[in-house]
Amino acid sequence: MSADVADISADVAVIGAGPAGIAAATRIAESGRRVVVLDEAPQIGGNIWRHRAGAELSPDARRWMDRLAGTRAVVWTGASVVDVRSVDGATGFLLTAERGRAACRVHAETLVLATGARERFVPFPGWTLPNVYGVGGAQALLKSGVSFAGKRVVIAGSGPLLLPVAASLSRNGAHVVLVAEQASLRAVMRFGLGLWRRPQSLLQAVRYRADFLRTPYTTGTWVASARGARAVEAVTVTNGRTARAIACDILCCAQGLMPNTELARLLGCVIERGAVVVDDHQQTSQARVYCVGESTGVGGVDLALVEGELAGLAAAGSTVDVELLRYRRAPLSRIAAQMAHAFALRDELRSVVTSDTIVCRCEDVAAASLDPRWSMRQAKLYTRVGMGPCQGRVCGGALEFLHGWSPDAVRIPNEPALLSTILAGSADMSADSRNQGA
Amino acid sequence: MTAPSRSDVIVIGAGIVGAACARALAREGLRVVVLDADFAGGGTTAAGMGHLVIMDDSPEQLALTALSMESWRELRSTLPVEVEYDACGTIWVAEDREQRDAVANKQAAYREHGIESEVLDAEGLYAIEPNLRSGLAGGLLVPGDAVIYPPRAALALLDDARRHGAILREGCRVDAIVDNGVRAGNEVLYADIVVNAAGAASAALTPELPIVPRKGHLAITDRYPDFCRHQLVELGYLTSAHVMTSDSVAFNVQPRATGQVLIGSSRELVGWDRSTNHVVLKQMLDRALQFMPSLSRLNIIRTWTGFRPATPDKLPLIGAWTPTRGLYVATGHEGLGITTSLGTARLLTDLVVGRMPSIDAAAYAPTRVLTSVSAGL
Amino acid sequence: MNAPTSVTIRVDGRSLRVAEGTTVAAALLNDGWLEFRRSVSGESRTPLCGMGICHECRVIINDVEHQRACLVTVSEGLRVTTSAATP
Numbered sequence: 001m002s003a004d005v006a007d008i009s010a011d012v013a014v015i016g017a018g019p020a021g022i023a024a025a026t027r028i029a030e031s032g033r034r035v036v037v038l039d040e041a042p043q044i045g046g047n048i049w050r051h052r053a054g055a056e057l058s059p060d061a062r063r064w065m066d067r068l069a070g071t072r073a074v075v076w077t078g079a080s081v082v083d084v085r086s087v088d089g090a091t092g093f094l095l096t097a098e099r100g101r102a103a104c105r106v107h108a109e110t111l112v113l114a115t116g117a118r119e120r121f122v123p124f125p126g127w128t129l130p131n132v133y134g135v136g137g138a139q140a141l142l143k144s145g146v147s148f149a150g151k152r153v154v155i156a157g158s159g160p161l162l163l164p165v166a167a168s169l170s171r172n173g174a175h176v177v178l179v180a181e182q183a184s185l186r187a188v189m190r191f192g193l194g195l196w197r198r199p200q201s202l203l204q205a206v207r208y209r210a211d212f213l214r215t216p217y218t219t220g221t222w223v224a225s226a227r228g229a230r231a232v233e234a235v236t237v238t239n240g241r242t243a244r245a246i247a248c249d250i251l252c253c254a255q256g257l258m259p260n261t262e263l264a265r266l267l268g269c270v271i272e273r274g275a276v277v278v279d280d281h282q283q284t285s286q287a288r289v290y291c292v293g294e295s296t297g298v299g300g301v302d303l304a305l306v307e308g309e310l311a312g313l314a315a316a317g318s319t320v321d322v323e324l325l326r327y328r329r330a331p332l333s334r335i336a337a338q339m340a341h342a343f344a345l346r347d348e349l350r351s352v353v354t355s356d357t358i359v360c361r362c363e364d365v366a367a368a369s370l371d372p373r374w375s376m377r378q379a380k381l382y383t384r385v386g387m388g389p390c391q392g393r394v395c396g397g398a399l400e401f402l403h404g405w406s407p408d409a410v411r412i413p414n415e416p417a418l419l420s421t422i423l424a425g426s427a428d429m430s431a432d433s434r435n436q437g438a
Numbered sequence: 439m440t441a442p443s444r445s446d447v448i449v450i451g452a453g454i455v456g457a458a459c460a461r462a463l464a465r466e467g468l469r470v471v472v473l474d475a476d477f478a479g480g481g482t483t484a485a486g487m488g489h490l491v492i493m494d495d496s497p498e499q500l501a502l503t504a505l506s507m508e509s510w511r512e513l514r515s516t517l518p519v520e521v522e523y524d525a526c527g528t529i530w531v532a533e534d535r536e537q538r539d540a541v542a543n544k545q546a547a548y549r550e551h552g553i554e555s556e557v558l559d560a561e562g563l564y565a566i567e568p569n570l571r572s573g574l575a576g577g578l579l580v581p582g583d584a585v586i587y588p589p590r591a592a593l594a595l596l597d598d599a600r601r602h603g604a605i606l607r608e609g610c611r612v613d614a615i616v617d618n619g620v621r622a623g624n625e626v627l628y629a630d631i632v633v634n635a636a637g638a639a640s641a642a643l644t645p646e647l648p649i650v651p652r653k654g655h656l657a658i659t660d661r662y663p664d665f666c667r668h669q670l671v672e673l674g675y676l677t678s679a680h681v682m683t684s685d686s687v688a689f690n691v692q693p694r695a696t697g698q699v700l701i702g703s704s705r706e707l708v709g710w711d712r713s714t715n716h717v718v719l720k721q722m723l724d725r726a727l728q729f730m731p732s733l734s735r736l737n738i739i740r741t742w743t744g745f746r747p748a749t750p751d752k753l754p755l756i757g758a759w760t761p762t763r764g765l766y767v768a769t770g771h772e773g774l775g776i777t778t779s780l781g782t783a784r785l786l787t788d789l790v791v792g793r794m795p796s797i798d799a800a801a802y803a804p805t806r807v808l809t810s811v812s813a814g815l
Numbered sequence: 816m817n818a819p820t821s822v823t824i825r826v827d828g829r830s831l832r833v834a835e836g837t838t839v840a841a842a843l844l845n846d847g848w849l850e851f852r853r854s855v856s857g858e859s860r861t862p863l864c865g866m867g868i869c870h871e872c873r874v875i876i877n878d879v880e881h882q883r884a885c886l887v888t889v890s891e892g893l894r895v896t897t898s899a900a901t902p
Contacts, residue, residue: 040867040886041866041867041886042838042886042887042888047866050866052834052836052837053835053836053888054819054835054836055836078886085716101735101879118864118866118868119864119868121863121864128854128858128860130849130850130859130860130861131849131861132863133862133863133864133865134863134864134865136864136865136866137862137863137864137865137866138865139865140864140865140866140885141840141841141844141862141865141885144837144838144840144841144865144885145833145834145836145837145838145841145842145845146840146841146844146845147845230849230859231849231861358856358858361854361860361863361869361871362855362870363855364854364855364856364858374477375477377480378477378480381479381480381484381589382479382589382590382593384696387740388739388870389660389737389739389870389873389881390868390869390870391739391740393868393869394863394864394868394869411714411740411741411742412714412741413738413739413740413741416660416737416738416739416870416881417737417738418734418735418736418737418738419657419659419701419723419726419727419733419734419735419736419737419738420734420735422657422719422723422738422741423720423723423724423727423734425716426716426717426719426720426723427716427720660880660881662880696855737880737881
């Protein structure tokens with residue numbers, strides 16, 4: 001075994017350093033337990049608190065990150081988790097990650113999965129053109145330093161992300177020419193009315209709208225196609241009766257969020273309706289594996305924070321503040337449930353796909369190659385769909401929507417990883433390594 | 439499409455062996471129905487490396503693989519592009535002088551079957567495979583060997599079978615073989631001839647078949663075109679494949695048409711446990727690095743496991759299963775199912791129609807295991 | 816508040832000054848790059864998801880292939896090779 005494998009032991013390993021993971025790790029560390037937090041991105045914050053070093057953060061984000069920084073939690077950014085498994089002949093889990101070009105391993109008694117969510121992409125003709133981004137994707141790129149100043153932007157798709165992203169891009173100089181929500185006005189209104197129970201959320205929504213009052217926001221409208229020579233130049237949107245073409249420099253389009261459940265599935269956790277099932281303490285079906293935040297069901301940052309705190313306390317064996325947190329969690333969970341219902345995807349999105357629209361971008365598999373009568377596994381073997389480096393994370397959501405295909409079983413590596421990293425993960429940590437505490 | 443009430447042949451299993459047999463039998467004018475519990479090419483066929491290779495661990499294996507390779511070469515020009523037939527050849531890698539000297543025997547054995555090969559010294563080896571580690575002694579290049587993509591190959595063979603009137607029924611699990619037929623759920627399907635080509639699960643239908651699942655791990659990389667150009671196998675592979683009783687790994691690396699590198703191989707007897715065994719995976723990858731250290735800096739994007747249908751004497755079972763009327767078997771191909779599917783189909787068809795088989799088929803006779811059983815072995 | 820410092824990176828041989836903390840993906844997009852990688856069927860691809868999921872932003876960074884540009888922050892002297900550099 002090469003010398004450049006970093007080994008560490010901890011009471012708890014937290015995978016994902018978005019709001020949920022940060023809250024969990026903070027509570028664990030403050031309870032006096034050893035905790036290691038891992039995140040793939042160069043900075044902590046996940047998606048919603050994504051930031052460049054030195055850039056401004058929301059007061060909430062700043063408060064939590066400072067609080068975490070004040071603990072003894074070990075934080076590993078740029079760490080992609082490749083494998084996680086029970087250890088033979090011992091309790092706890094061995095987690096293998098790749099950081100830089102080196103493997104690092106964590107032995108932890110307990111895991112908290114805070115792996116967040118990714119966007120659901122439903123293909124349309126032209127979606128592979130340069131300068132077509134997701135919606136959260138555009139936000140992520142903005143926060144990573146992309147300049148949207150002076151660009152004509154169309155934002156389309158579905159879900160509560162459309163408004164905040166439109167607001168954010170506008171504030172940063174983009175000319176947002178249209179925001180198109182595929183859900184009907186009635187569905188969106190029903191969700192909006194539900195927000196009365198959470199005045200803060202309603203105020204937030206109103207503020208977002210105010211940020212770009214001059215921008216048309218239409219419901220019941222979706223993207224039919226995008227076109228352009230070297231990059232996107234125009235997008236055609238339709239409401240099912242009339243279609244119109246809109247010139248743009250950038251198209252942001254995605255259909256809501258899907259929990260990232262890969263690691264939970266690798267560990268054998270029960271998944272229902274695409275989200276990790278957890279009990280009242282945020283524990284999954286696997287002993288000593290907790291799950292928090294968007295991977296238990298998309299519900300926003302406030303819910304993620306509460307869940308993170310609850311799981312952190314449970315993982316640390318603490319009962320401090322638990323009742324209060326449960327009280328705060330309840331209404332937030334209800335809103336999360338309403339959201340899924342309001343923004344359900346309409347059938348027409350299936351008809352937008354043409355025979356030569358690419359469905360799997362890693363392997364360039366077109367829609368016509370896929371027989372709806374197949375299963376996911378059959379399609380993978382016959383066409384290579386889902387067999388590329390993204391491991392089906394992009395096309396999987398599309399295929400579930402288009403053909404009702406459930407995802408195939410998860411195997412290591414959880415992300416593409418060096419063979420040397422996989423080797424490191426296949427070896428057990430020596431007793432000495434296990435004693436090197438966090 | 440519903441099957442006729444009585445066919446000439448029912449083939450159980452639409453993996454590559456079942457597909458090849460269905461094709462050959464349909465081409466003889468027989469009415470063939472192929473049944474698969476899941477989908478065509480989804481079993482062992484989907485898990486393996488798709489290596490078309492001459493194998494000489496025994497004279498009978500050499501004869502069968504040679505016959506099969508002849509058939510693959512004949513078929514090659516008709517195969518759709520999705521089958522990705524790549525005549526990249528195999529290099530049997532010699533670690534030391536002793537192995538290098540021994541390849542002369544291998545070359546001679548191949549030559550007897552009309553198979554070309556070229557002995558490589560170290561310089562010759564590195565000239566064509568620079569990513570192999572230094573200090574190797576050379577090897578044997580077999581340019582006629584190839585690589586294909588097995589699931590699509592099975593589909594291509596089935597398509598040909600269907601063009602000759604065969605019917606494929608997927609999602610149809612056979613529960614039992616009866617005299618001149620099979621029972622599948624509530625249905626009984628009749629045929630003069632039933633072929634058990636159910637691969638690693640063959641013994642579930644014909645319990646006396648000494649077929650056990652022999653598990654293998656594989657790993658595939660991202661795209662690194664030109665990392666290697668030939669299928670590379672260590673000469674020790676023959677020992678690994680040959681020894682039934684213990685777990686083993688062997689160096690076996692393959693370039694795929696996509697530019698990805700496929701890494702094998704391992705063998706274990708652990709029943710039907712599909713899960714990744716980290717100890718075995720590590721042994722397999724360590725062995726691969728022994729020969730190609732620069733593999734360690736390639737990205738692996740996927741790993742998986744599969745079950746080879748293994749027999750005690752390493753040879754497949756091809757021919758009539760006399761205890762049951764009308765039953766033939768075509769199974770037990772271990773790690774050579776892709777290659778020998780075509781040779782198996784030829785022999786099986788010869789036997790079914792009552793022709794003299796293309797090669798002496800006695801060594802593959804399924805009844806050989808009956809003798810062992812009745813002798814109490 | 817301090818003015819952000821800049822670093823110089825090289826993209827397909829061209830020098831680019833980029834604010835510290837920017838990801839390689841953002842740097843390329845700001846400079847107008849319309850091809851990070853070429854897909855299997857030859858299409859030019861740029862980032863889609865912005866968060867390490869889609870793998871469309873893969874470029875060669877400091878001679879290492881298949882690096883997700885959206886997960887790497889620029890550093891002084893960092894070298895990027897896109898597929899546009901290959902004819």
